[in-house]
Amino acid sequence: MTDVFDAVLGQDRAVAALRHYAEHPVHAYLFTGPAGSGMxxxxxxxxxxxxxxxxxxxxxxxxxxxxxxxxxxxxFALRSGTNWQVEEFAEAERVSRRRPLGVGHQIVVIENVELSTGSSAKLLKILEEPPTRTIFLLTAEALPESLVTIMSRCIEVPFSPLSIETITDYLTRDGFDALTARAAATASGGDLRRAQVLVRDTELAARIATWQSIPDRLDGVSAHVSALAIELSASIDAALAPLLVLQEEEMDRLVAEAKSLGQRSVSRRKDIESRFKREQRRFRTEDLRFGLSALTHVYRQRLVEGLEGLDDGDRRSRVMASGAIRCIEAIDAASRGLQQNIDELLMITNLLLTLSRQ
Ligand SMILES: [Zn+2]
Incomplete structure (x- = not known):
């Protein structure tokens, strides 16, 4: 038997639950799990x-x-900023009170409800006693304390990161050789979309090399720091290219499907485009984190060399080891401060300045 869930990869438990829920629906579900898990x-x-x-x-x-x-x-409820606003939830509530036009349900989807600082009380309120034919579908990539009461009003449908095997299988079926597919799957952290981008990323090794060249290129000249920061930011732009191609293909597919249904345009275009933008920001952040960890690796090596020299009472080794520790700490702090709406160039420039002072 084939059905709509056949296209969902490697989430057998969630899919089995959803097949059951489709026949016996309740008024609210909360899908939880990481991005790229097929949620x-x-x-x-x-x-x-x-x-x-x-x-x-x-x-x-x-x-x-x-x-x-x-x-x-x-x-699909639309969020304009980083956080859900009370008025946006109020609009979702208004929609939820409409009678469905068809014979099915009135379905209101609110994605990323973990981003509801200051508005979660409103969300909680709209989940109370919705009309009988209305179903709320919520998603959350994290479960902060503020969601506990909201969770208690919904049936949770948990998703796990996809396994390396599932992603490798998918990529090999998509025409990539097994070795490349496995490497991308391993580096993806269970995120299919990330794996799809990594497997197409021919510049990955060059980008890692750029990040690792930083310590040797910091000479205290601030003009060099700015140039290097711009170069790193541009390398993240380049890393995003395969994602943009995938997104374009997805939109083309939706346009073709809309046409085959006799529609002039894709109905949820605005929502899809804002999902694409969020995805691009998420990938930039992940790429930056990836670069920072490559950079940390270089300073860790310096730390090890410095510590080895210490045994011989070498003063230069002591300076090298303590400098490396300060650099690792600075990179760690930058990495922890990463958010999706960070001023990336400013953050890189500040970090490079800190590193060049050690
Ligand atoms: Zn059907």
Whole structure:
């Protein structure tokens, strides 16, 4: 039997639960798990399964409308800033009170509810006593304390990071050789999208080399620091290229599907584009973190060399070891301060200045 969940990779337990829930729905579900685990794809499949008379056959009109985002009874709430605003939840509540136009449910999706500092009370309120044909689908990539009460109002559907084997299999089926596929899967941390980008990233080794060349290139001249910071930021731009191609392909696919359904445009375009933007920011942050860890590696080696020299009572080794420790600490602090909306160039420049002073 094939159905809408067949496209969800390596999440057998969540999918089995969702198949069951599609037949016996309650008013609110909370999908939890990391980005790139297939949680978003499973959620879209679940909307189809909820609307389909056969609980997600994948071929009927209800399924196709939901899968392409063209079902007017399925609404993805839109977030304009980093955090959900009370008014945005109020708008979601207004939609949730509408009678569905079709024979299915009124489905309201609110993604990343962990970003509701200051507005979670409103979210909690809208989950109270929704109309009988309304279903809320929430997602969260983290579970802060503030979500505990919200969780108690929903059925949780947990997703784990995908296994290296699942991602390797997927990439080899997609035409990549087993060795490259496995390397990308291993480096991806269970994030399929990240693996899809890494496997296409031919410049990865060159970028690591750039980050590792930093200590030798810091000579205390601030103009050199600025140039190096710009070079690093540009290398992150380049790293994003495969992601942009994947996103373009996804949009082309949605446009073609919308056309085959006789629609002029993709219905949820704005939502999809904002998801793409979030994904680009997430990848930039991850790439930066990746670069920082490559840089830490160089200073760790210096630390080891310095400590070895210490045994001989060498003064230069002592200076080298303590300098390396301060550098590692500075990189660690920068890495911990990474957020998606950070001023990346400023952060790199400040870090390089700190490193050049050691
Ligand atoms: Zn169907």
């Amino acid at each position: 978003h794809e499973a959620l879209v499949a679940f909307t189809a399964a909820l609307q389909c008379p056969d609980h997600g056959c994948g071929t009927c009109e209800a399924c196709r409308l939901a899968l392409t985002g063209a079902d007017s009874d399925v609404t």
